[in-house]
Amino acid sequence: MLPSVSPGVLFGLGLLFVQAVLLSVLTLRLLPGRTRRPPLPPRLSPRDDTTVSVMVTTLNEAHRVGPCLEGLMQQTAPLLEVLVVDSRSTDGTRELVQAAAARDPRIRLITDDPLPQGWVGKVWALESGLREARGTWVLGIDADTVPAPGMVGAVVDAAEQDGYDVASFAPQFIGQTAAERFVQPAMLVTLVYRCGAAGATQPPPDRVLANGQCFLARRELLLQHGGYAPARASFSDDVTLARHLARHGARVGFLDGSRLIQVSAYRSLGEMWREWGRSFDLKDATGWWLRWFDVCLVWLVQALPLTILLALLVTWRAGVWSPTGSDLASRVGTGLLIVNAVAQSLRWFMLWALRGSYGTRGLSYWASWLADAAAAWRLTQSTLKTPTAWRGRKYEPLSATASGVGT
Template identity: 55%
Template sequence: MVWWLLVGLQGGALLLLFMRLSRGRTRRPPLAPQNEGPSTTVSVVIPTLNEAERLGPCLEGLHQQGPLLTEIIVVDSRSQDGTVALVEAMARRDPRFRAVTDDPLPPGWVGRPWALQYGLDRAQGVWVLGIDADTVPQPGLVAAMVQQAVDLKYDALSLAPRFIVKTAGENWLHPALLLTLVYRFGPTGAVQDPPPERVMANGQCFLARRAMLVGAGGYRVARSSFCDDVTLARHLAKHGARVGFLDGSQVLKVRMYTSFWETWQEWGRSLDLKDASTPGQQWADVVFLGLALGLPLPLLVWLIATGTNGELALVTLLVINGLFLTLRLLLQFAIWPSFSGANIFFWLSPLADPLAALRILLSTLQRPKRWRGREYS
């Protein structure tokens, strides 16, 4: 009886996964670099707090963007490591750059949305592009994003980047954690818009019409969120905005983390998206990931090692979990172009799937108390 219950649960999860992945058949191709865009203006806002070690490539990448980009506002939260000096040095080369210091963090706000709101209040462009300090914008990024947003009639658009991974731990864990998003929300660039409660976004590179964003309350709607990008995107979609999420691997790179532990700790605690989801959605995703990502490999190994003895339920489980593993291996090839620096440990990342599913469970059970150098009660 227990085995047949598991057959029913995993069979349902397999069907749901097929439905989500099937949207990839009509997904839009990766965004291509573009030198010229529509006649408009773009303001970039970069929130920073002690980012001197990572900020340089981001500033250099923005410096290479064309005249569509009219101002780059670096909103610094009193860094102590020379972050502002880097921006001031770039401003002497390119007058579009300027550094401003935000006001002290108000009660009820998380640092990142507060800095973005502070920059939004000072931005003058028709479009506002929020960029994280750890990104490496490639030539043609800004023009390509704005052109795509105009062509596809998006009010807001964010991109999935190409991840720079170097250490063995990053290569092994990062793809497994990334696939927890693919399993839940399908591939980026799907032609059909998802319902507002399943909209996805990436705040590392988030473009929006300034007037629309201001009219919707700006980043205030996500002021207490540790996944402010998804919280904001779903709020905008719920209130009638068209929000896109596309493959930006050809125009945007990012070095998010530098080790296994940093990847586990920093990224893992926001991937549950609790601030943008209802408790029911969170726990449904936890159960789904357990059935579809965490369980298949261990269960398949156990079934092969112990044998099925011809029992129909166990044979059915063997087939179901074999299909899960086949899909997982195919997805490993599918996400390969989204990684720079992949090595042998990248190809071993399916072995990290149970850990990835466990990390989402742990994150769902916990509320972050420390985030990007700040302590929160």
């Protein structure tokens, strides 16, 4: 007759098994990061063997487009042109762009056509810019991005050296409040846990990560694949398009551009929680079962290990189990202690690994691991809910088919 096992021990055994599996998956995802490329330096001399069309999409961006344009005006060859595609801004954005164009003839203001049914506004603006672009490469830049001098040449250098058809670049975050520096790094770690480190070996297509704030692609390749149409209905258009192209044979890279671009995307924790949290589950680019697998992974190997370690300490002190015991409860407790200690150590290591992604760190950044449960909760919320609004525009619920998932 088999000895009886308490429900608590059975629960602990099941938790240990699931956590061990997920921790193994996470380790395999992070291992390529050991050989990732270091942050790319700016290119200090012009190039003369290729051309780049930069596209900046705007809709009421007067409060932040100025530094972006100033940074672009400092670029030398291979920059051919800067196409600012505006969606009828009413806050002075157009006047700022026109003033910049008077100083630099490479800058051109374009007004996109009325938004067609089934398109997200930013993606339609990018498609409109692509139709006007003349460069060998097209480089999408968000209005909240501040390019360093030599950025354009550096991203093309990196793409050509590694043979990428498409490459995007992780930024350095600046201008964050202390509250943002506490929560946003925890949210960023969920992306690394789900997709791997920037600059590492190219993952499978369904794990490709991309950053639309600095997204470089060969113009002819985009045209061959229908431009931005594969991501027309996506709120995470950068990842959706990158994964679509990777599935169709393109070589896609995601590199560390923290020395090339700086981003001050949000003005408060609330705006960041709402706007970035809206789509950072990547539902438009990821099948439902992979999304929920990743939600479980984030909860069990990022958000909960510290809580589990504290619970183990309490139950050990209460005599429920002992690290030196030979009974099943003690073996399960010891196993959980090891697995969660490793998971928590990995999480603390991520603070060091990602430190260069933040222009200002301070105590808020170094304590951001305490916000892991909040980040996991936001990921869960985002996974459950389909966005219907962005940048003041309302949209009908968008289907996975329309946004290119699985195509």
